[in-house]
Amino acid sequence: MKRIYLDHSATTPVDPQAAELMMTYFLEYYGNPSSIHFFGRQVKKALEEARYQVASLINADPSEITFTSGGTEADNLAIQGAARARSGKGKHLITSAIEHHAVLDTFKYLAKNGYELTILPVDEEGIVSVDELKKAIRPDTILISIMHANNEVGSIQPAAEIGRITREKGIIFHVDAVQSLGKLPIDVKTMNADLLTVSSHKIYGPKGVGALYIRKGIKISPLVYGGSQERKLRSGTENTPGIIGFGKACELAGERMEEENRKLITQRDKLMNGIISRIGHVKINGPLGDKRLPGNVNVSINYIEGESLLLSLDMLGIAASSGSACTSGSLDPSHVLLAMGLSHEVAHGSLRLSLGRHNTDEDIDFVLEELPKIVDRLRMMSPLYHKAN
Amino acid sequence: MKRIYLDHSATTPVDPQAAELMMTYFLEYYGNPSSIHFFGRQVKKALEEARYQVASLINADPSEITFTSGGTEADNLAIQGAARARSGKGKHLITSAIEHHAVLDTFKYLAKNGYELTILPVDEEGIVSVDELKKAIRPDTILISIMHANNEVGSIQPAAEIGRITREKGIIFHVDAVQSLGKLPIDVKTMNADLLTVSSHKIYGPKGVGALYIRKGIKISPLVYGGSQERKLRSGTENTPGIIGFGKACELAGERMEEENRKLITQRDKLMNGIISRIGHVKINGPLGDKRLPGNVNVSINYIEGESLLLSLDMLGIAASSGSACTSGSLDPSHVLLAMGLSHEVAHGSLRLSLGRHNTDEDIDFVLEELPKIVDRLRMMSPLYHKAN
Amino acid sequence: MYSEKVIDHFTNPRNVGEIENANGIGQVGNAKCGDIMKITLDIKDDMIKNVKFKTFGCGAAVATSSMVTEMVKGKTLEEAMDVTNAAVAEALGGLPETKMHCSNLAADAVHAAIKDYLDKKIKV
């Protein structure tokens, strides 16, 4: 069976060039970068080259990049680290209702441990209001974390606008840019970001690698202690092959972004329009046009449940994702869709198709051919659906 | 130039079988294990297989294994996690003076944040005294962390004996087994370990992967929050290729341990005896015989400094390590050697040669031929050395 | 994740639909939780002559619904009341841990339909 992968927001395959490079560092250049001998020096150099590659993609200085084990750890390092380092200055934190769990759950943990938290609502397109944010700021606000682009509905947030406000007020601004890296141009300087999270496995780099941009002069506390690697901010023997693979993936993403985005936007819009025209009782979630990530399609298909939909697609070789509670192991469907005002019932029936580098126009055609049949079949089975509707 | 790697305690090359397996998971089986589609289920299965492989090497149940980004993170998760989860029961912690920085610095961080810490001394062989440990235990002692084998001098600690005491007293016992995994038989049950740290890159697995054994029923707090992976103890998209590579490395290590150890012990003793017989004014650091890790040689060479020695060896293609302060970026030489009673001067002149799977007898011969010449040359240059000595 | 039997019942669900003049109707779950099962029964002489289901829910919800219809068809009401959610899960070769709680309500739906039948009979 031909398999069509439409879950690139969850993770991506590793680029073959990056994978090949990593092989060399597994087998040949395997030294510990802390070692002063040949094996160590060799890999130390490659580590610094990777730091430069990651920094370049977000217009940072290499010395501002701290490697971590992924986006989740980078988010935690940013939020726990900044909150701890600044706790003397205040205890108030601000984030939005549509953040990834790596951000939201970290804030909730802090809120249970002496901090105060404001969670900003979003509009029906899944975008944080700058006015609401302004109103939420207090004299004791020390940290604001707003994602650059949402992983479920692809909504792009007004990061630069928020950065202007936080910089003016001297509040630390953390941006979770896991979903936008390599897809939107990122400039930490014009964005006025103080901390910015990126992750490798969303941009055709290996899993288990990420980085936190820490603007020069910003002090944060580490999460783990030990051998003082990464300027003491992230102890532990560096995952050098992973980091080097991530560096390569960043380089490639930078080179290909423009061309790739043109393709992704065309395919995305074809897919969205096709679904709307072929299936009744559906609703696109998230904004349209250039406020949306290039590869993101998210649609609620009324009267049916997401996991059933995913299973049915999977049987045809189509890999997708859903905001259904059944796919997350939790009891509630996607907190993002609920925050955008969707009912539980409709949120359960959401489908995310996230396009990537290797998807072809034929993939889109196939989905558009098969999806209506699946929806029909599931609706016939649904007690909520009445033909008359 | 032929290069001889004698720094296996710092890190190892990845086994080609493990590396090849990882390639498949980079390029083909790249799904996110949380996804319910084919790509996700496929890799989820492999992830659980790896968990089984790691568990098997230490006689644990797979459900007791939590994957982390390495030994350092596992040590931090164990120590910070247990201390936080048990802080209601007491604030007293015990460790030893020869622990890895991942343990020692984590305890020191806790000691600055409301906990009380006892650091046990060691004898001149680098072994913790069980009597001292018994004396240090207080009614409010909640956690004791003692390594299984030391990374610098190879001294094996009386872990099982300590485990008997802690289990009896209801104190959590954490064991850093990073250096002993795959080299000594580990049985978490007979050791009475509650928490046990292992790391992949020391046993021919990839860097950036480790695991914490958490005995069934033991509660610890997480370090990072997010997507609830690893039963909520370690959120973040799993580094599946890395974990699968680690699993394979564990399987291979288990199969080869006995045969490999025979080889390593022979080579180790040849190297130690050769150094003693060819070079004057030297002292073996750490115990002899079966209280020492199979592949570890550590020797103080009086009147010369470690980094000079390493550089000279490196020029001949020999990669080694030293307890010299100059190689660690700190001002003091190895805290392990100092704790064993060595003077600063002698500690600065220490050399660690750690043997591994691919070292040949010719490698040993070459070192034994070249090392005396280097020592001679450096001693001739040293103001501390007087021929008359 | 799912056993082969679950996938089979999900892919080829038995007895989908609604019996037009059903004399026993049961519905459990709610859309908020993401699982609704509706069972319609045709009961005659204390015997389930026919049974159909409609389900909004995940794979497990559909499969348990389908399985339960097979298990109770032709059975007496008493026999049908003895079919438990656990028995349905077992007949499917087991369900993933997380599905045992929410999506395994098909027997409840059957029981509700039987109760509906009995309630209406008493009223008459």
Next chain:
Amino acid sequence: MYSEKVIDHFTNPRNVGEIENANGIGQVGNAKCGDIMKITLDIKDDMIKNVKFKTFGCGAAVATSSMVTEMVKGKTLEEAMDVTNAAVAEALGGLPETKMHCSNLAADAVHAAIKDYLDKKIKV
């Protein structure tokens, strides 16, 4: 890590040894820190006729020692006093950050040796 010049001076150190009847002897550093440099001078007519070093220490310590002997040999005492640790590091094409502090003391050792010579002269 180290520049080529550092490696060259470490591998082929110039002027290693001790001058037997040196009239200026300087030693700086201590074994606790891991760096000791000992400079012996043969001074005549305010001029460094010959200079030798012995060093216990890391690569940088050996290289700076070797380099400084080259830099002061044949110089007047005043000229030699003007040679700084920084100048030695620079002549070696720079040193790693961490080495600038501890291991870059060779010029100090020369200055100590000159001071020793001057002190003894005054006493005489």
